[in-house]
Amino acid sequence: MLKSKSNAPSPTEAIYERLWDAIAERNLRPGTRLKEEQLAEIFAVSRARVRSALAALERDGLVRLVPNRGAFVAEPTIREARDIFFARATIESKLVERLCAHASTGAINRLKAHVAEERAAAERCDRAAAVRLSGGFHLLIAELAGSPYLFEVLRDLVSRTSLITAMYQPRGEKDCGPDEHxxxxxxxxCGDVEAAKLAMDHHLDHIERQLNLAQSDEGPRHLREILS
Amino acid sequence: MLKSKSNAPSPTEAIYERLWDAIAERNLRPGTRLKEEQLAEIFAVSRARVRSALAALERDGLVRLVPNRGAFVAEPTIREARDIFFARATIESKLVERLCAHASTGAINRLKAHVAEERAAAERCDRAAAVRLSGGFHLLIAELAGSPYLFEVLRDLVSRTSLITAMYQPRGEKDCGPDEHxxxxxxxxCGDVEAAKLAMDHHLDHIERQLNLAQSDEGPRHLREILS
DNA sequence: TAAAGCAGGATTGTTGACAATCTGATCCCG
DNA sequence: CGGGATCAGATTGTCAACAATCCTGCTTTA
Structure with missing residues (x-):
């Protein structure tokens, strides 16, 4: 996994982040081909570094790597999407349970502060921030629950969920606001374990229900234009 | 993730597998330094390929990569070890539940056949096969439960468990045989969901309890000698 | 004497060029 | 006119040499 070095993000991470943003914000649509040389030129780095960034993105399910063919923005199937939500329910339910078991007031305050941030971003109509914060809420739960490993798994799952949302959620549909969070x-x-688990299950189920099977059919756009 | 191409394993995968085996079979002990050039020479491949194999091993938590320093066999802490077991319990409990819900006779037969293989390997005292099959049992459950994503996560967890076992299980202690499986x-x-989940929980807890905190203190051995 | 400074050697990180492979269009033949 | 082989162009995969970095042991100096 990519190390989260607090101060200095590695060059590979920087490319990873920029591509992640572009995909999550729906600017790079599923199926888009990502040519190594093109990316190397756009980001002004060597091809080797693009390669390692693409490998990391493949690990997180955002990119599909085909030998001798290249990299494409992943196109998760409906079946895979449902599997991701199953995995999320499995893990997040347990994390909520564990968090309830020993939730400090500090933890509660951090959660409340995060939801407030989400609300602010929603009111600003800042889509990029909203997407990031929405995922961040679930990661915060994992962090506070105290399982570094499941935190990493959930980070992966949240990334994949972003892609799935970008692919299957109708554009008109508004993102789920911070209310359910x-x-x-x-x-x-309240310390009500069962109610909290149900709320989380309901929340995930709600997101899953918003998906539809019709894919977007806009024309392709040029990489250079999207990545500024 | 590494693709599991059924027929032709990629060269990178081959190196990954050989190092994985060496670590899981306790020939490469935690903390051992893995020099790129040395491995390249031993496996008769280029350094670039060793690099990508080491990157994959880091992703699976078997190797620790330090910038400008090199690669070392990972040394999971007690805390990390317990976290891995928590994650396994979370995931495997749910997988068993799901498998019970729709367990075909074919699935049951595959499980029984697998346990039989385990028993045969144990009687042959084939440690390498025993380790592989023991992990394979848990992966088979994930496969039969029908969650490809959690299957991949569990594959990772099983690898890490092998390393933890190699590090913290007293050498005298015999591996848990196939009885619990x-x-x-x-x-x-029987289709008894709760009993099955309890059995799985107990099994994982049993493995965890076998760990001790004293680290092995044998002298280092030479890479060339171990990797034949 | 001990600590700081300074090369020397070894190891990793990076780059650019070369080889292998695939795509797509053209051309030939039935 | 249609189908299959063939060749050019483009793209990925691989490699070997070079640059940057880090550890080790020695030297110097207070």
Missing amino acids: EDIVSKIA | EDIVSKIA
């Missing part, structure tokens, strides 16, 4: 936090604050 | 299978065959 707030609900989950309040249940955790 | 057989117990789990029988509970699944």
Whole structure:
């Protein structure tokens, strides 16, 4: 996994992040071909570094690597999408349970502060921030629950969920606001384990239900234009 | 993730597998330094390929990569070890539950056949096969439960467990035989969800309890000698 | 004497060029 | 006119040499 060096993000990470953003914000649509040389030129780095960034993105399920063919933005199938949500429910339910078991007031406050940030971003209509913060909420739960390993797995799952959302959620549909997150936090604050788990399950189920099977059919756009 | 191409394993995978085996069979002890050039010479491949294999091993938690310093066989802490077992319990419990829900007779038969293989390997005292099959049992459950994503996560967890076992299980201690696996299978065959989940939890807990905190303190051995 | 400074050697990180492979269009033949 | 072989162009995969970095042991100096 990519190390999260707090101060200095490695060059590979930087490319990883920029591509991640472009995909999650729906600017790079599923199926788009990612040519190594092209990316190397755009980001002004060597091809080798692009390669390692693409390898990392493949590990997180955002990119599909075909031998001798190249890299493409992944196109998760409906079946895979449902599997991702199953995995999320499995893991997040347990994390909520564990968090309830020993939730400090500090933890509750961090959760509340995060939801407030989400609300602010939603009101600004800052899509990029909203997507990032929405995923961040779930990661925060994993962090506070105290399982570094499941935190990493969930980070992966959240990335994949972003891609799935970009692919299957109708463009008109508004992202789920911070209301359900707030609900989950309040249940955790009460210390009601079962209610909190149900709230999380319901939340994930709600996101899953918003998906539809019709794929977007806009024309392709040029990499150079999207990645500024 | 490494693609599991059924017929032709890629060269990178081949190196990955050989190092994995060496670590899981306790020939390469935690903390051992893995020099790129040395490995390249031993495996008769280029350094670039060793690099990508080491990157894959780091992703699976078997190797620690230090910038400008090199690669070392990972040394999971006690805390990390316990976290791995927590993650396994979380995931495998759910997988067993799901498998019980729709366990075909074909699935049961595959499980029984696998346990039989395990028993045969144990009687041959074939340690390498025993380690591989023991992990394979858990992976088979994930496969039969029908969650490709959690299968991949569990593959990772099993690798890490091998390393933890190599590091913290006293050498005298015999590996858990196939008895507990057989117990789990029988509970699944009965369709008793709760009993099956309990059996799995107990099995994992049993493995975890066998760990001790004293590290092995044998002298280092030479890479060339171990990797034949 | 001990600690800081300074090469020397070894190891990793990076780059650019070369080889292998695939795609797509053209051309030939039935 | 249609189908299959063939060749050019483009793209990925691999490699070997070069640059940057780090550890080790020695030297110097207070």
